[in-house]
Amino acid sequence: MKIAISGGTGFIGQSLIEHWIAQGHHIIIITRRIPPNTTTHEHLNYITWDQLDHHPESLENLDALVNLAGASLSQRWTKKGKQRIMESRLTTVSSLSKLVSHLKNKPAVVIQASAVAIYGTSLEETFEETSQSYVMDFPSGVVQQWEDAADSIQDVRLVKLRISVVLGNDGGAYPMMRLPFKLGVGGRIGSGQQWMSWIHITDMVRLIEFCILNPNIEGPVNAATPQPVTNDQFGRAIAAVHHRPYWFPLPSFLLKGIVGELSLILLEGQRVLPSKALEHGFLFTYPGIKEALQDLK
Template sequence: MKIAICGGTGFIGKALQEHWLKDGHHLIIITRKIPTHATTIQSQIEHITWDQLEHHPELLENLDALVNLAGASLSQRWTTQAKQRIIESRLKTVSAVSNLVSQLKKKPAVVIQASAIAIYGTSNDGTFEETSPTRVMDFPSDVVQQWEDAADTIQEVRLVKLRVSVVLGSHGGAYPMMKLPFRLGVGGRIGSGQQWMSWIHITDMVRLIDFCILHPEVNGPVNAAAPHPVTNDQFGRTVAAVYHRPYWFPIPSFLLKAVVGELSLILLQGQRVIPSKALEHGFEFTFPEIRDALQDLK
C-alpha cells in the first residue's frame, strides 16, 4: 500500500513506520521540514513538506490511506499561549488535510484522523462507547470536540476518527514517566486513585490503525482503548508488582495541582472507555489486560 502519515515522527508515527516498512508498504511522511538524514533512510520512505503540497497536491495522488496524527502534546503546563498552540496545531493540520483531499483527483480510500477519548468528558461511574454522547466540560474535551468538528470537513472519503486513550510504550508517550516513581521505590496512587484510566498498548495501537485501513466497513468514531480499563489505583499496584517495588507513596491532589496546574485534570479525572466498535468488527487485542501489557513493556 501507499500510505501518507502526518505526524509520522512522533511516538505512534514511528511505531507505524516500523510496522509498515516490515510489511513492505511505501510511506510518505508529511512534515514541516525534511530531515537531514532523509537521503540515507529506507527507499520505501519519502518526505514531503506542507509547503510542497500547497503548490503540488498531486504528489499525494493514488494514496491507499492517509493517517493524520499531528498535534501539539497536551502534556505541558496549560498557559493561555499553550492552550492556543494545542488547539491551533490540531485545527490547522486537519484543515490542511481537508483542503488537500478535496484537490486530489484520486482520493485515498480512507483517512484515519487522530482524536481522543477526552471528547466524552470525565466520570467515575459512567462507561463510554462510540455511541455515547460527547460532552464539552473542560479544556481537553473542548479541544477534541473542535478537532472532530474540523475533521468532519474531510469529505468524499471514508473517515475514521480514532479516539485515542493513554498509549503505553517503552520508547515514548507517557509511560516512561508514569513508571519512573515506581522504579525509584516511591510510587503510589494519584489523588483518590479511583479515577478511571483507559489505555492501549502501542502494539495494539498500531494494529488497530492497520485494521481500520484494511476493513472498509469501519468508519466514524473508533475508541482506541483496551477492553479492560483500570483505575489509577489498579494501574499503580500493577506497575509496582511488575517491577517488584513498594506501593505506598500517594500523591495528594492539592500537591499535583500546585506542581502542574490545570494539567492535573487529566491525571485526577478519567473515563472508562470500551472499544465496542473494534470488538464488533472482529479486532482481537494482543494485550487486553494491563498486567500482560506492562510485563511486555518491562
C-alpha cells in the same frame, strides 16, 4: 500499500512507520520541514506542506492518509500553550481537508486522530462510540473542535480514532508514569479511583491498520483496551511487575500545584470501551494491564 502520515515523527507515527516499512509498504511522511538526519529507506519519503501546495498530485492514489499531528497535551496549559495545542490540530486538519479536495483519486480512507477526552470525565459512567460527547474542560473542548473540523474532509471514508493512554517504552506518558515506581516511591494519584483507559502501542498500531483494511469501519473508533483500570489498579500493576513498593500516594493538591490544569488528565478520567473494534472482530494482543506492562518491562 501507499500510505501518507502527518505527524509521522511522533511516538505512534514512528511505531507505525517501523511496522509498515517491515511489511514493504510505501510510506510518505508529511511534515512542516524535513528534519536533519532523516532515516533513509527505499520505501520511505518525506514531503513538506509547502511542496504539497505546489504538487498535491504527489498524494494521488493513496490507500490511506493518517493524521496524527498535534502538539502534546503534556505541557503547562498557559494561554499560549492552549493556543498552540488547539491551533496545531485545527491547522493540520484544515490543510488536509484542502489537500483531499484537490485530489482526483482520493485516499481510500482517512484515519484522523482524536481522543477519548471527548466524552468528558466520570467515575461512574462507561463510554462507547455511541455515547454523547460532553465538553466540560479544556481537553474535551479541544477534541470536540478537532472532530468538528475533521468533518470538513469530504468524499472519503473517515475514521475518527479516539485514542486513550498509549503505553510504550519509546514515547508517550508511560516512561514518566513508571519512573516513580522504579525509584521506589510510586503510589496512587489523588483518590486512585479515577479510571484510566489505555492501549498497548502494539495494539495501537494494529488497530490503525485494522481500520484501514476494514472498509466497513468509519466514524468514531475508541482506541482503548476492553479492560480499563483505575489509577490504583494501574499503580499496583506497575509496582508488581517491577517488584517495587506501592505506598507513596500523591495528594491532589500537590499535583495541581506542580502542573496546574494539566493535573486534570491524571486526577480525572473515563471508562471507555472499544465496542466498534470488538464488533468488527479486532482481537487485542494485550487486553489486560498486567501482560501489557510485563511486555514493556
